[in-house]
Amino acid sequence: MLRALALALVLGMALLAQMSGEARAVQPDEVLDDPALEERARDISSGLRCLVCRNESIDDSNAELARDLRLLVRERLVAGDSDEEVVEFVVDRYGEYVLLQPRATGSNLVLWLAGPIMLLLGGAIGWSYMRRRGRASETPAQALSEAEAERLREIMKE
């Protein structure tokens, strides 16, 4: 949604031709006759990045290169490759940059584990905080301080 806005904000107009609003993406002549195979092709291509576009998958992109890649994916599928083999084939040629879902290996583990670790960490802090507030609730309540009493009167007036 914001991509076009951002483009207008930051891009020179000359570059705009690259991402036009024209929906071309998958063309009728690309579609495979076998619906099961075509669905696999769509699945695979929605996970592959169009290399010359901003953050777009080849499934959504209008670029010429994206079309070539879509055809390549279909070619490999028709030749009998499994989904993994097709992806491997593309990654071998273009590098892991084409994968929209980065592999959970090496340094990427940081990316994949960031959420769960943060959840555990935050959960532990939150838990201990709630426990502390809970224990505090068992100690007898203190009398209102002067400021609190003042505030209470204010609230009651409202």
Place this chain on the structure above:
Amino acid sequence: MITELGHFALVLAFLVACVQAVVPLVGAHRRWPGWMAFAEPAANMQFLLTALSFAALTYAFVTSDFSLRLVVLNSHSAKPLLYKITGVWGNHEGSMLLWVLIVTLFGAFAAWFGGNLPPTLKARVLAVQGMVGAAFFAFILFTSNPFLRMAVPPFDGQDLNPLLQDPGLAFHPPFLYLGYVGLSMTFSFAVAALIEGRIDAAWGRWVRPYTLAAWIFLTIGIGLGSWWAYYELGWGGFWFWDPVENASFMPWLIAAALLHSAIVVEKRESLKSWTVLLAIIAFGFSMIGAFITRSGVITSVHAFASDPERGMFLLLILAVFMLGALTLFAARANAMQAKGVFSLVSRESALVVNNLLLGVAAFVVFVGTIWPLVSEMFFDRKLSVGAPFFNMAFTPFMVVLGLLLPLGAMLPWKRGNIARVATSLRYAFVLALAIGALAWAMQSGRSALGPVGLFLGAWLVSGAAVDLWSRTGRSGNRLARLGRLPRADWGKAVAHAGLGVTMAGVAGLMAWETEDIRVLQVGESLELSGYELTLMDVQRIDGPNYDATQGIVKLAQDGREIATLYPEKRFYPVAKMPTTEAAIDIGFWRDVYVVVGDPQDNGGWAVRTYYKPLANWIWGGAILMALGGALSLSDRRYRVAAGAKKTRPVEGVPAE
């Protein structure tokens, strides 16, 4: 002449902001009433000057003054008037001017309606707001001046990007900025309170309307942008997990967390330091958003003409404000002792869990957004993080949030009984489960996404209804009491139900969408999910500043004609850009979405049709969320707080 006045007003506003950033602060420190009182007229002056400057730029756009560089680059004399006006913020410089206009508007707002604030706090809030303003004025004047002239003015402009010539997108940036910048107000309140060294329930009450307003505006802004992407980009996507989208989504998540934790501060005087920290982080994410959209560092090396100078300047602003505020926080955090006590099962605990889930979800989005940059810089691995990652890493948090929400929302403050809450929600749960199971049975061999989404949606909506109903007491005329409930109660229920509706919409659309891509000859039909679409004709039409090829498509179901759709393919000659105008038959349960493509060699046309179930629920839910926020914002205790001196007849209000 008017342009020069606008430029001059902008410079003056910058100077006023600088003075406003210092004088009231000194005044508050020394307890000098005169110096503190300076803040109010300064905030008004700043707003007036910026408004003047903005008006001057708008005037230049409306009159197509092609001696201004910005107008040449982003306008055209043949453009419709609406888009001449919205073109003012359809570019970097103009949108920054809109940004500071809103900064000063919020400052002025605090000056107008801050009558019940303690004078020192008010002076400090406005001083911090002045600092924010000054930083962005400097950014505009030194790196992105909208008032630069052309040495040789051309005869006509280069037109606005046609994709932006659309009502949905025209009003998307102002709402988004109102949201981003609204968070500057909570930031100012947080920093002012840290300087003051005092945070109490009253602070929570003052800060909450601003958070709520910012969150409402962000909701509307994001919703508009997503809706625009749906009908304009031509294949009906509504969310792409693009860094620029994430830039608006992170502040939304944090603002949602903040407005919940501020409730705890207001009602129970707990979670104080956490709330202050969230307020600081929320504005930090707003500024990161500005940095991401305007520096081009993170997005992609291919398409962005990044401007290092602007990027560095924004990074500097971000660093100064965040480091300053966080240092202050570290120094003062221990001054904010929690007062309220609560047991492990209580509304307070539920809201802690809410904050945990929203906070971690925002963190996941943040890490995913910056990871390509980090990975390339530190690990020399060039990679992409796209929609598949976010769908997998982000969705679980939302599922858990949706599961727990109705339970948490009904827990009482201080000490609750989970069994009692579960009992009152049992019918809602059974209903939701039945709906989910029905969806599961009706679909065959597909993922669990759709049924789970519908279950969560039904659970949230019915949970909200039960929550509302439970507030009407045990006996008597409960229906009448329902109408008299405080608006905050209604707001809460409506917003939570809205979240459910959006969740159901997203899941339904993603799980059950069908599409058809083929070549149709004029007169041919195709079938799609029980609908018959016939390409009746294709004709050429002329628009004000474009030419178009228009398809005429008849939509029928069971042999009965439902609608005639007119998808267009436009070409804007000045910008040399084609756009697609999808034709959509909008319905409650589904959209039928038709796009006409290129003519084929054999005389046919490429036609793409989509059946999109529950599509409108996504935005319907967003509207409900915004409406819920607005209801809550209009609750009588804020209005009473705003005019505390006036006595009003007190109506009976159920105790909370």
